[in-house]
Amino acid sequence: MNKILKRVLIFVGVTVGVLVLAYGGFYLKIRSEVSTFTPMETGSIVDDVFVVKDDFANLFLVRDKDSGKYIVIDCAIDQASVAEQMKILGIDPGDVSAVFLTHTDWDHVGALSLFDNAKLYLSKEEEPLINGKRSRILFLKNAIPRTDYTLLEDRQVVQIGGLKVEAFLVPGHTPGMTAYLINNRYLFTGDILSLKDSKMAPIPPFFDMDTAQAIESSKIIRQIPTAEYLFTAHWGYTDDYKTAVE
Numbered sequence: 001m002n003k004i005l006k007r008v009l010i011f012v013g014v015t016v017g018v019l020v021l022a023y024g025g026f027y028l029k030i031r032s033e034v035s036t037f038t039p040m041e042t043g044s045i046v047d048d049v050f051v052v053k054d055d056f057a058n059l060f061l062v063r064d065k066d067s068g069k070y071i072v073i074d075c076a077i078d079q080a081s082v083a084e085q086m087k088i089l090g091i092d093p094g095d096v097s098a099v100f101l102t103h104t105d106w107d108h109v110g111a112l113s114l115f116d117n118a119k120l121y122l123s124k125e126e127e128p129l130i131n132g133k134r135s136r137i138l139f140l141k142n143a144i145p146r147t148d149y150t151l152l153e154d155r156q157v158v159q160i161g162g163l164k165v166e167a168f169l170v171p172g173h174t175p176g177m178t179a180y181l182i183n184n185r186y187l188f189t190g191d192i193l194s195l196k197d198s199k200m201a202p203i204p205p206f207f208d209m210d211t212a213q214a215i216e217s218s219k220i221i222r223q224i225p226t227a228e229y230l231f232t233a234h235w236g237y238t239d240d241y242k243t244a245v246e
């Protein structure tokens with residue numbers, strides 16, 4: 001074997017080895033952080049709010065009393081498992097009229113295709129992550145299987161039947177991370193914060209694109225006076241918003 005070929009082979013071997021180790025380390029780090037998550041079991045939470053558990057993520061459904069239709073907040077990880085859990089709840093994905101994404105990480109968009117007939121909303125600031133303009137981490141980009149979405153401004157209000165949905169931009173975890181306040185009472189916070197003993201706490205910084213900004217944004221979450229319930233995507237919920245944000 002000539003010298004140049006030998007050097008090329010060594011270089012390729014070392015590069016592949018480094019990539020495999022980096023990927024393996026990254027995967028193990030994610031699994032160990034995720035093992036600390038405390039998602040809720042599938043079921044009814046309060047009045048017209050329902051939750052689906054998919055591995056370490058929760059998807060929420062809110063029923064519109066007027067029409068009997070639902071809106072969904074975030075789409076968890078796996079389409080088949082979400083479909084199965086919705087069957088347990090007795091909710092037909094065809095009865096979902098709108099989907100609101102808090103952000104576009106893979107554990108929040110996995111079952112999006114179950115709701116192809118629903119209108120899709122996400123924040124304007126999140127779009128660069130899904131249209132290829134900005135990476136999520138290194139060379140990795142987020143993706144969703146649809147382009148027919150409606151982009152929301154900070155504090156924009158959308159009325160879906162009898163449900164009033166207000167968007168609060170809370171960047172940091174991702175640039176377009178958005179919390180949704182429904183009918184002035186139910187606050188869905190995605191991944192901007194976790195709950196520890198029913199109190200607001202930061203999420204593991206490993207997952208944030210900008211932790212300092214996320215901490216700054218959490219102040220916005222503390223200043224929503226009409227909120228009563230606070231729901232997170234991986235750490236459960238509380239029916240005592242005031243105590244949680246004290």
Ligand SMILES: [Zn+2]
Nearest residue numbers: 105107191233
């Ligand atoms: Zn998440």
